Amino acid sequence: MIYVLYFIVLLICVYTIRHYGFTLNRLFGFQRHPYIDIDTADWPAVTILVAAHNEEKVVANILSALMTVSYPEEKMLVVPVNDRSTDRTREIIDEFVERYPGRIRPFHRTQGKGGKAAALKDAMELVTTEVILIFDADYIPGAGIIKQLVAPFFDPEVGGVMGRVVPLNVGANLLTRLLDLERSGGYQVDQQARMNLRLVPQHGGTVAGVRLSALREIGGWNDNSLTEDTDLTYRLLLHGYKTAYQNRSECYEEVPETWTVRIKQIMRWAKGHNQAMVTYGLHLLAGKHRATLRERIDGTLLLGVYAMAPITLIGWILALLVFYEGIAPLHGVIAILSITAYAALGNLAAFFEIAAAVRLDGMRRRVCLLPFLVLGFGVSIFSVTRAAVTQIRDAITGAEFHWDKTERFRKAS
Amino acid sequence: MGQDGEIPEGIVNPYLAVSALVGVVGTMTLLPLIPALIELRRKSDAAPLNVIQQHAGEIRYFAQSFRSYMQELEPVLRQCAASGTNASGVLPHGDEYVALGRGDGELLQALAERDATHPVVIVAGVDLLAPAATTFSREVFSSGRFLGGEKSNYRAILAEREVHLGASSCVMRWVHAVGPLTAERGCKLYGRASSDAAIRLHADCSFLRLNAPRIEIGEAANPSVLPATSPADLSPQTTHRFFHDGDFEIQPDEVIRGNLVVRGRLRIGSGARVSGSVKSTKDMTLENGVAIAGSLISAQGMRIGRDCAVHGPVIAEHAIFIAAETCCGNAQNPTTVSAPEIEIEEGAQVFGTLWARESGRVVLRT
Numbered sequence: 001m002i003y004v005l006y007f008i009v010l011l012i013c014v015y016t017i018r019h020y021g022f023t024l025n026r027l028f029g030f031q032r033h034p035y036i037d038i039d040t041a042d043w044p045a046v047t048i049l050v051a052a053h054n055e056e057k058v059v060a061n062i063l064s065a066l067m068t069v070s071y072p073e074e075k076m077l078v079v080p081v082n083d084r085s086t087d088r089t090r091e092i093i094d095e096f097v098e099r100y101p102g103r104i105r106p107f108h109r110t111q112g113k114g115g116k117a118a119a120l121k122d123a124m125e126l127v128t129t130e131v132i133l134i135f136d137a138d139y140i141p142g143a144g145i146i147k148q149l150v151a152p153f154f155d156p157e158v159g160g161v162m163g164r165v166v167p168l169n170v171g172a173n174l175l176t177r178l179l180d181l182e183r184s185g186g187y188q189v190d191q192q193a194r195m196n197l198r199l200v201p202q203h204g205g206t207v208a209g210v211r212l213s214a215l216r217e218i219g220g221w222n223d224n225s226l227t228e229d230t231d232l233t234y235r236l237l238l239h240g241y242k243t244a245y246q247n248r249s250e251c252y253e254e255v256p257e258t259w260t261v262r263i264k265q266i267m268r269w270a271k272g273h274n275q276a277m278v279t280y281g282l283h284l285l286a287g288k289h290r291a292t293l294r295e296r297i298d299g300t301l302l303l304g305v306y307a308m309a310p311i312t313l314i315g316w317i318l319a320l321l322v323f324y325e326g327i328a329p330l331h332g333v334i335a336i337l338s339i340t341a342y343a344a345l346g347n348l349a350a351f352f353e354i355a356a357a358v359r360l361d362g363m364r365r366r367v368c369l370l371p372f373l374v375l376g377f378g379v380s381i382f383s384v385t386r387a388a389v390t391q392i393r394d395a396i397t398g399a400e401f402h403w404d405k406t407e408r409f410r411k412a413s
Numbered sequence: 414m415g416q417d418g419e420i421p422e423g424i425v426n427p428y429l430a431v432s433a434l435v436g437v438v439g440t441m442t443l444l445p446l447i448p449a450l451i452e453l454r455r456k457s458d459a460a461p462l463n464v465i466q467q468h469a470g471e472i473r474y475f476a477q478s479f480r481s482y483m484q485e486l487e488p489v490l491r492q493c494a495a496s497g498t499n500a501s502g503v504l505p506h507g508d509e510y511v512a513l514g515r516g517d518g519e520l521l522q523a524l525a526e527r528d529a530t531h532p533v534v535i536v537a538g539v540d541l542l543a544p545a546a547t548t549f550s551r552e553v554f555s556s557g558r559f560l561g562g563e564k565s566n567y568r569a570i571l572a573e574r575e576v577h578l579g580a581s582s583c584v585m586r587w588v589h590a591v592g593p594l595t596a597e598r599g600c601k602l603y604g605r606a607s608s609d610a611a612i613r614l615h616a617d618c619s620f621l622r623l624n625a626p627r628i629e630i631g632e633a634a635n636p637s638v639l640p641a642t643s644p645a646d647l648s649p650q651t652t653h654r655f656f657h658d659g660d661f662e663i664q665p666d667e668v669i670r671g672n673l674v675v676r677g678r679l680r681i682g683s684g685a686r687v688s689g690s691v692k693s694t695k696d697m698t699l700e701n702g703v704a705i706a707g708s709l710i711s712a713q714g715m716r717i718g719r720d721c722a723v724h725g726p727v728i729a730e731h732a733i734f735i736a737a738e739t740c741c742g743n744a745q746n747p748t749t750v751s752a753p754e755i756e757i758e759e760g761a762q763v764f765g766t767l768w769a770r771e772s773g774r775v776v777l778r779t
Contacts, residue, residue: 032730034712037768037770038728039470039471039766040742040747040749040765041726041746041747041748041749042724042748142464154707154725154726155710156654156674156708157674157710167461170460170461170462171456171459213653240656252461290656290658292676363462365458366452366458368448368449369453370449372446372453
């Protein structure tokens with residue numbers, strides 16, 4: 001029991017160091033934005049896939065925004081992927097098709113396997129361009145974002161690109177404000193630090209792009225994956241393609257406004273991530289492929305992020321058992337010093353990261369909400385653990401995964 | 414305290430002690446939540462992060478904003494130009510201006526002399542002829558040509574026709590010419606320099622960000638002469654990708670049909686041609702006469718030899734050297750050349766954007 005606890009403590013320390021490393025890199029390290037200066041070029045043709053499943057409240061916003069972006073019209077085709085919608089999504093899309101002839105080619109899917117990856121897979125029959133961009137229907141792209149997301153594809157080593165997601169409905173309630181802080185930490189620090197350090201920036205599946213030839217080389221969209229974005233990140237990596245993160249390619253999204261929706265969302269992410277960990281983890285770390293040593297290490301740690309929640313919970317339980325069993329894990333003074341050091345530094349790692357991100361964003365007062373993040377982390381740790389437990393149970397019983405669409409809160413325009 | 418070390422009864426009430434402990438711990442726990450609760454209630458910083466692009470990154474953004482700002486002075490400028498008189502006043506944001514109907518050096522000399530103590534925005538409805546060794550610490554606008562003398566310093570210049578900067582002049586923030594922009598020997602162009610026609614930089618000029626349909630370096634750059642090898646001769650680009658771990662060399666005159674990714678150093682031999690894009694994770698060297706139909710990307714430095722032609726963007730994460738007679742982009746398909754440090758030889762040409770994040774320099778041809 002004591003050795004399991006040692007191992008868990010070691011894992012937590014590794015992730016703590018990782019948090020600090022990323023934050024210090026963002027604050028003091030060299031910042032890589034290699035493709036951001038490409039403002040003049042012979043821009044390639046691009047297909048923009050807009051994934052939409054019952055999105056009557058939001059789909060008009062993204063289509064309107066895409067019609068005003070600063071990309072050569074003749075080189076851009078918007079393909080709304082209407083995935084078995086039962087609301088007015090189809091009608092709204094068709095109105096836009098009429099209003100902008102030749103610029104929007106809809107893909108109305110009325111049957112087939114559920115899930116975004118399955119819908120995107122079917123929509124590939126309309127894609128002929130080498131560069132594909134993907135947006136979820138609740139996103140609102142800015143005018144310059146298409147060029148910014150296309151620019152990394154001039155690098156033949158880049159197979160995928162990811163922009164930055166920025167919550168739009170920040171002020172709705174405590175949850176949206178906490179999610180805003182979490183997103184800041186995740187993108188402004190985590191993703192950019194991984195880009196700086198040539199590690200593994202993660203493809204997010206929206207505000208993102210993929211190279212068609214790379215997608216074909218890795219076998220297309222994996223519709224068995226619960227999170228097609230994580231799956232894509234690792235398959236590209238194993239085939240020698242990079243995912244480029246563009247921190248300045250920001251795009252608004254709508255974050256969940258209720259805890260129920262948030263819990264469902266994070267549980268789906270956790271299950272997808274864990275699925276990718278089981279599928280690619282060992283091969284990434286020790287297999288023969290094109291990922292570099294630092295990508296192998298960082299990629300493995302990234303795969304383990306959601307597994308850390310149940311591991312931490314087990315660690316807490318073991319620590320209590322060790323205490324009540326009267327087992328002395330270390331010499332008393334060393335134990336006290338270690339616990340004090342961890343309490344002083346370790347627990348602060350994630351908070352430090354988010355505080356640094358907010359500072360980098362130049363938004364000072366929202367950092368006051370930092371103590372409330374304990375609440376968010378508490379909910380996450382139990383939701384992710386629950387997701388892991390149900391995932392194991394489903395694997396044993398053979399139960400099928402039910403894909404939950406994230407509910408929208410915006411009023412229809 | 415008693416002599417035996419015990420706490421005498423009656424001095425500390427145990428209930429009070431526990432209450433005090435709970436109170437202190439509770440206060441300390443809640444203390445960090447007070448600013449959080451105040452912020453949650455007041456929502457003083459609850460707006461979404463401002464990411465609506467105002468195109469401030471667009472190279473002509475400042476020039477266009479300044480032009481809009483100057484628009485209301487148009488009647489004054491027309492009147493001054495017609496009558497050959499001058500006028501002064503205050504712009505809506507409180508900036509003092511002088512509108513000139515004559516652009517002679519004598520008048521500008523007087524304005525430059527008082528610039529140190531009383532700088533004004535200079536707007537002219539005619540051509541401006543700025544004297545040598547003068548400083549203008551506010552923006553200068555000419556609705557005609559702007560011809561600057563040697564060793565002068567400017568904050569920003571906008572001209573509706575050509576801009577000519579005398580030798581060893583310096584522009585601190587931006588310069589935009591609707592016509593051609595020429596910087597004589599030893600000019601320093603900090604910030605943005607753009608033209609809707611062409612830019613010509615002479616030897617020893619330094620720059621950061623340039624954009625024009627055509628950027629010619631030195632007298633020797635002849636826009637009618639393109640490199641002997643042209644990427645246009647190559648077959649259409651393919652998506653096939655060659656991948657090589659370690660250093661790699663493309664042999665002279667070899668033709669590569671596809672994209673190439675090298676995890677190491679790359680040397681492209683003289684006269685070689687690539688129909689796709691090329692990436693190296695370490696230094697990249699192009700010998701003379703190489704043609705690339707796609708882009709050139711290096712995670713470190715890049716050295717491009719003479720008489721090369723590159724169709725797509727040229728990006729290096731450390732430094733780029735571009736030798737004479739080399740051409741990046743073309744008139745129909747302008748492109749971007751970008752690196753923290755750029756050295757470009759007289760005789761080279763770039764169509765589009767030439768962007769040195771830290772330092773760019775024109776060097777004499779070797």
